[in-house]
Amino acid sequence: xxxxxxxxxxxxxxxxxxxxxxxxxxxxxxxxxxxxxxxxxxxxxxxxxxxxxxxxxxxxxxxxxxxxxxxxxxxxxxxxxxxxxxxxxxxxxxxxxxxxxxxxxxxxxxxxxxxxxxxxxxxxxxxxxxxxxxxxxxxxxxxxxxxxxxxxxxxxxxxxxxxxxxxxxxxxxxxxxxxxxxxxxxxxxxxxxxxxxxxxxxxxxxxxxxxxxxxxxxxxxxxxxxxxxxxxxxxxxxxxxxxxxxxxxxxxxxxxxxxxxxxxxxxxxxxxxx
Numbered sequence: 220x221x222x223x224x225x226x227x228x229x230x231x232x233x234x235x236x237x238x239x240x241x242x243x244x245x246x247x248x249x250x251x252x253x254x255x256x257x258x259x260x261x262x263x264x265x266x267x268x269x270x271x272x273x274x275x276x277x278x279x280x281x282x283x284x285x286x287x288x289x290x291x292x293x294x295x296x297x298x299x300x301x302x303x304x305x306x307x308x309x310x311x312x313x314x315x316x317x318x319x320x321x322x323x324x325x326x327x328x329x330x331x332x333x334x335x336x337x338x339x340x341x342x343x344x345x346x347x348x349x350x351x352x353x354x355x356x357x358x359x360x361x362x363x364x365x366x367x368x369x370x371x372x373x374x375x376x377x378x379x380x381x382x383x384x385x386x387x388x389x390x391x392x393x394x395x396x397x398x399x400x401x402x403x404x405x406x407x408x409x410x411x412x413x414x415x416x417x418x419x420x421x422x423x424x425x426x427x428x429x430x431x432x433x434x435x436x437x438x439x440x441x442x443x444x445x446x447x448x449x450x451x452x453x454x455x456x457x458x459x460x461x462x463x464x465x466x467x468x469x470x471x472x473x474x475x476x477x478x479x480x481x482x483x484x485x486x487x488x489x490x491x492x493x
Contacts, residue, residue, distance in 0.1 A: 305373045306340075306352050308333040309488070313348035313364070338372040344389070356398035358382075359485050363390045374402050381405050381414075390423040392481045396489040410458040411465075414439040414447060419482050421474065427460040432470045434478040441465075 311332060316323045319335040319342055326332075326348050336342065336352065342362065344350055350362040357374050366389025371382035381403040393404065395417045404415040406422055410429040413422060418436030422429065431440050432455040440456045441447035442465075450456045450467060455474070457466040470478075 306337055306354055306370055308336050309351040309353040309359070311348070311350050315345040315348045317345065317348060317350070318343040336370065338370060340370045341367075342370065343367045353488060356396050356489065357402070358396060358399055358404060359394045359488055361392040361481060363392070365389050366391060371404060371406075374399075383407070386422050386424045386429075388424050388426075390421060392419075392421045392478065394419045394482055394485050408458075410460055411440065411442045412444075412447070418452070419478055421478055421481075428457055430455060430457045432474050432478060434470070434475065434482065 308329065311317075311326050311329055313326055315326055317326055317332060318324075319332065319340055321341075322335060324331050324335065336350075342350070344362050344364060344366045346365045348364055352360045352362065352370060354374055360370075362368060367387040368389070368391055369385040371384035374382060382405070384404070384406045386406060386408050391406075393406075393415065395404070395415065399417055402416075406413045406415070408422070408424045408429040410424075413420070413431050415438050416436075418438055419434040420438055421432045421434075423431075431438065431450065433450050433452050435452035437449050437451045439447040440450050440458075442458060448456075453470060453475075454467060455470045457468075459465070
């Protein structure tokens with residue numbers, strides 16, 4: 220490096236040197252120096268920001284960027300593996316057009332019906348046609364002629380919960396199987412709801428009332444969650460659209476016979492664990 224004190228300077232350089240020498244010393248304000256001294260003594264001085272090259276992610280960032288996505292992916296896989304047996308079309312009898320999610324299909328086109336009918340499917344069964352839907356080992360539903368209903372979602376193996384269905388008109392017969400415990404089946408109508416945890420029942424929806432017959436076990440039946448009451452086997456509950464108090468009585472003989480026949484015919488479906 221060249222020492223410019225012994226070097227001949229140009230007039231411009233000489234002028235610049237004199238200006239620099241004439242600059243006064245820059246000092247910090249007294250109050251700023253006092254605050255800096257106090258922070259230094261207490262050890263509360265902030266560390267200088269790290270450069271992008273040396274910055275490392277904090278443990279919190281590592282958790283969010285690595286473990287959280289990994290846990291979410293693992294949960295997603297568990298949910299997929301927990302899928303229980305899907306709904307399937309067990310049988311169809313009679314002649315006519317069945318409407319599934321606004322698509323009309325002849326009762327004779329069983330393969331097409333089986334393809335369309337699944338969880339949450341909206342079904343309209345005409346007069347003269349009857350369907351049977353099943354989740355193997357879990358639950359069987361018989362959809363009688365002139366019935367409109369929504370198929371519940373499929374059950375799960377591990378994350379068990381409530382399967383929700385709906386009946387707009389007509390009648391369905393329901394029987395739970397040996398793989399049902401731990402699940403709940405909730406069926407809604409305009410007059411109320413039925414919560415099944417293991418039994419054989421029928422739900423009949425007319426224009427101005429809903430009648431639920433319980434063959435065995437028990438079901439919780441009421442206008443809403445707050446008014447659910449346990450109705451035991453051999454009894455029925457009728458809920459009225461005009462607001463009259465519900466009626467609980469014994470099952471009529473013809474309805475009991477129909478449920479017993481349905482239960483007897485379905486024993487072969489669940490025979491593996493019975």
